[in-house]
Amino acid sequence: MSLRDIARLAGVSVKTVSNVVNGYAHVSPETRAKVEKVLAELDYRPNLSARNLRRGRTGVIALALPELDAPYFAELSRFVIDAAAEHRWLVVIEQTDGDLDRERRVLDGVRDHRVDGVILTPFAIGAEELAARTDDTALVLLGERIHDGPADHVAIDNVRAARDVTEHLIGLGRTRIAALGAQDNSASGTAPLRLAGYRQALAEHGLPETVAKVERYHRAEGAAAMAGLLALDPRPDAVFCFNDLLALGAMRTILAAGLRVPEDVALAGLDDIEDGRYSTPTLTTVAPDKAELARIAVDLLRQRIDGRPGQPPREARAGYRLVPRESTLGR
């Protein structure tokens, strides 16, 4: 069965069939559906491995992130896999654990020529090292920002999102608002952006700041840092945690101490992971548009893979929204 036969059956050109089979973008959804229907009826299975090799491609991209078992990354990965499937790409997942050596290996081509491009959420690696990278595999940075990094990058506006959360807590009459999630050990720059947004809102209202640091964004560290905040006198009446996992850990500590959320301490997070929709109380958070983040990252990577080398890096923004729930509003 040749492409010509398939084109005849689908009533489209051979070129169009080729575009669909190769996963190229410039085919309308209707035409694509028509061709795929014929392909499915004919049980047509291209040997993509051989074809990709001829094109110098593997048809596989890597998604490298700190940890797949953090719900935010698991949810984001789902969307990246879905977006990549539209280009017939398979997605290999590499976990770096935020470890500098493992991030270097991802960036440094130890992927052994088995992937066409990499979407990376960096944690430990810095701008200087990224700029000095010699491997020319297409690269897109997702979420975490490396300032002035020489790579395409997509994220939400972290400063504005953090300011929105803090404004929300101020609007509820809270005056001793702590931030939980500042970091000394990450080069990625997201924590400083969220801290900056928090500080902007406090400064506008002349309120004092209290900042708790953590090394990683896990429940256990949120729980431990919250114990430190509860020991302050006076203790905070609201806490903005820089992600939902930290907030859920902090919630556990507050409730286990016999205090109430939000009556004694209001709590907000960021990420909108599903856990926070079913906790008691439910968790106020910022919902990044994860589907949009994934779609933009995959689109940028596609353009980078298909494009000419040396094109300047681009910055892209995905949307977000504040989602107030019981942990600040009460029941």
Place this chain on the structure above:
Amino acid sequence: MSLRDIARLAGVSVKTVSNVVNGYAHVSPETRAKVEKVLAELDYRPNLSARNLRRGRTGVIALALPELDAPYFAELSRFVIDAAAEHRWLVVIEQTDGDLDRERRVLDGVRDHRVDGVILTPFAIGAEELAARTDDTALVLLGERIHDGPADHVAIDNVRAARDVTEHLIGLGRTRIAALGAQDNSASGTAPLRLAGYRQALAEHGLPETVAKVERYHRAEGAAAMAGLLALDPRPDAVFCFNDLLALGAMRTILAAGLRVPEDVALAGLDDIEDGRYSTPTLTTVAPDKAELARIAVDLLRQRIDGRPGQPPREARAGYRLVPRESTLGR
């Protein structure tokens, strides 16, 4: 730099260097470390893509599961990726959403010859269809059981684990113990195994059964099914949910109704996802040994890929333990 040079520097045979570079299993950890140290010092980067092609291999395996954003699968995927890395395998993740067509496509070779083997957690596909499979890509079933399926399979003893949970609830003096998580729509057979274990324990103590069905194992369905159980008169004094997500959804419903866990309704789940360690109350559960499940699945796949065709399928078991927490014991 040839394998011979590397062998000389590492003080091992050329064959051993070859075994390490190719990710074969029969090299001692110490010897492997010695060779990898030399490889790292020399910045030796084999073009695995070309080498694998010569061997008829891609060096990539697929992990196909219903949904990456269910915490159990995300946690399990982490361990599968780690275990696969020991064989220098990359892991492509495919999400089936438990959809029959998508499971068929995974099993049917639409992976386009891009993977050497598949680890599949099936949901919708049945034994008959699995037996009729024509694609000969190496296959291992993980977790969910397809009865008499013609493929290697690894899981925990689901009947015994469910019986252990139910015995735990009976031991605490509960007498109206409901099961939440029976399924009509899955061909995979895990729900019936857990139901069987629950029934065995009740039968031994002459207690009546109450069974709530769901379609999928999500928080939302646990929350909805729990509302149905609370409407019973008398309502259950304990609920064994067939996974932790269902239990966390159920917990939300109970607490939102103004009832207490465990005083009014004791709750237990299964999976030991991290969420349940930080909920209030913390969640009693069964902890499958996820690292062992992943390691066995990868080992079985390795043997299947390297072995001769036609070898009979094998059954393997991973361990588990009951983890009693506040949702049954109280604080």
